[in-house]
Amino acid sequence: MKHILTTILSLTALTGALAQNPAPARPQERPIALLGGTIHTGTGQVIPNGYITFDKGVIQGVGDATTVRLNTDQYQVIDVAGKHIYPGLISPSSLVGLQEIASVRATVDSREIGVLNPNVRALIAYDTDSEVIPTIRNNGILITQAMPLGGTVSGSSSIMHTDGWNWEDAVLKKDDGLWLNWPGYYARNFDFETFEASIKKNDKRDETLRSLQATFAEAKAYAETTPAPMPVNLRFEAMRGLFNGTQNLYVRADYAKDIIEAVRFAKAAGVPKVVIIGGEEADKAASFLKENNVPVLLSALHRLPNRQDEAVDLPYRMPGILQKAGVLVGLSYGEEWWRTRNLPFLAGTAAGFGVSDREEALKMITANTAKILGIDQQVGTLEKGKQATIVVSKGDILDMRTNVVEQAFIQGRQVNLDDKHKRLYNKFKTKYGQK
Incomplete structure (x- = not known):
């Protein structure tokens, strides 16, 4: 009986561990630059080929990517060409x-x-x-x-x-x-x-x-x-x-x-x-x-x-x-x-x-x-001095067909985008994908 109880508790603990949410993001460690995406600032302005830089969780600059030169030794440059950048939704x-x-x-x-x-x-x-x-x-x-x-x-x-x-x-x-x-x-x-x-x-x-x-x-x-x-x-x-x-x-x-x-x-x-x-x-x-x-x-x-x-x-x-x-x-x-x-x-x-x-x-x-x-x-908007709470989407975030969030930052911290829906999708995709 003791052996059975131990086995049940072990399986319960294992199941709980597998179902846990990803750990919260660590604080931003170095300046980041998102380069080449279409920036929707939230003010009504759209920058087709833009850049946004942020450090210690705060936006340092937003503008036209053709007008800025970035020191790649200083910044972690992330190429987001073809993507869309938005303020974090509320x-x-x-x-x-x-x-x-x-x-x-x-x-x-x-x-x-x-x-x-x-x-x-x-x-x-x-x-x-x-x-x-x-x-x-x-x-x-x-x-x-x-x-x-x-x-x-x-x-x-x-x-x-x-x-x-x-x-x-x-x-x-x-x-x-x-x-x-x-x-x-x-x-x-x-x-x-x-x-x-x-x-x-x-x-x-x-x-x-x-x-x-x-x-x-x-x-x-x-x-x-x-x-x-x-x-x-x-x-x-x-x-x-x-x-x-x-x-x-x-x-x-x-x-x-x-x-x-x-x-x-x-x-x-x-x-x-x-x-x-x-x-x-x-x-x-x-x-x-x-x-x-x-x-x-x-x-x-x-x-x-x-x-x-x-x-x-x-x-x-x-x-x-x-x-x-x-x-x-x-x-x-x-x-x-x-x-x-x-x-x-x-x-x-x-x-x-x-x-x-x-x-x-x-x-x-x-x-x-x-x-x-x-x-x-x-x-609420992507402007200098505000918190770097930012979303990078594959397409238009307001369209359910193209809203594919690929990266997200909260106060400059890059968050893990794993979730229960994705885990279940991958699990059963594997199951029904088998011959």
């Missing part, structure tokens, strides 16, 4: 790193019990060993925003790199904003037995609003009290950044009326930075959003419209509609963590359905998102 409002298998409770750490949880932090739940992380990295997503779920006030999100030994290594920006599920007039329900969606009146709306108003009023008074109150109120302390502009208030709202009311609530509560999440009817409130300088992080575009009388391609056209109205737009996959790897193809869809050009669509998963999240001074 996935906002994501559950990547917080949820692995929905049906296995031990792998889900995206929500806490309770209604008002501003002190909950997604940061410390971020799992760098998630099998999902390498799969999104392989499509060019090098930065993700880990968001909390549940309750009315869910907690704070943090912005993470898709590489690191632990959350301390991976974090780019801690506690960037607080998440609010707006109590709308109507609640959407889905019946899994009939597979039909229904909408019913939210009977608890008034009660929830009164609770929210009281909480925000008390938190604002707490933040304005000097010296800081003692003992520390953890909930109100977590909300302090909302009122001094160092944190965003991310509001999940889809219906136009809910979007307008949520923004008015935030402004009245003294919150200067509001971001709408989801925004399925944002087109009906576009002028209001523009007037109040409120950006939108749209949910997955690859879906059907919510109303029977809406055009079937309305979700595809939504980014273009908002862009033309002057609203700052970013794209996300929201709670669909496994599908997050398809984020670049949302931008590709937007480019084909109304966004002015492909470089503007690229901004919706790079520069625009970086600006919305407050990290545009560090990432």
Whole structure:
């Protein structure tokens, strides 16, 4: 019996070792130059035959390769002729790193019990060993925003790199904003037995609003009290950044009326930075959003419209509609963590359905998102002085046929692009390739 148990434990350990993700990248050891590729800077500029140099994780130069001479003794020169170079893509409002298998409770750490949880932090739940992380990295997503779920006030999100030994290594920006599920007039329900969606009146709306108003009023008074109150109120302390502009208030709202009311609530509560999440009817409130300088992080575009009388391609056209109205737009996959790897193809869809050009669509998963999240001074574009978070693709990264990521750098570190999908592909290619 002892021998059998030892054998089982050995096999389990071996299987676990074989299934491990690749080790995080080592710090950049010498200056690197990518030479000859088509550079998409994320600012709208495209450099057909460009160069980009970076050292110690910071971009040193970007420009036309014909105008520069590089000392090959100084630089590790990588020939990327015929390839395309992009800023690392950014996935906002994501559950990547917080949820692995929905049906296995031990792998889900995206929500806490309770209604008002501003002190909950997604940061410390971020799992760098998630099998999902390498799969999104392989499509060019090098930065993700880990968001909390549940309750009315869910907690704070943090912005993470898709590489690191632990959350301390991976974090780019801690506690960037607080998440609010707006109590709308109507609640959407889905019946899994009939597979039909229904909408019913939210009977608890008034009660929830009164609770929210009281909480925000008390938190604002707490933040304005000097010296800081003692003992520390953890909930109100977590909300302090909302009122001094160092944190965003991310509001999940889809219906136009809910979007307008949520923004008015935030402004009245003294919150200067509001971001709408989801925004399925944002087109009906576009002028209001523009007037109040409120950006939108749209949910997955690859879906059907919510109303029977809406055009079937309305979700595809939504980014273009908002862009033309002057609203700052970013794209996300929201709670669909496994599908997050398809984020670049949302931008590709937007480019084909109304966004002015492909470089503007690229901004919706790079520069625009970086600006919305407050990290545009560090990432989002390929410019001198910014972090060397870079993707090299065989072709157009927004096209699923040519999005073949061959190299990726996070803060100058060249990351390993192995993942579970590749391992399974190679395994079964060998199996079915045998005669």
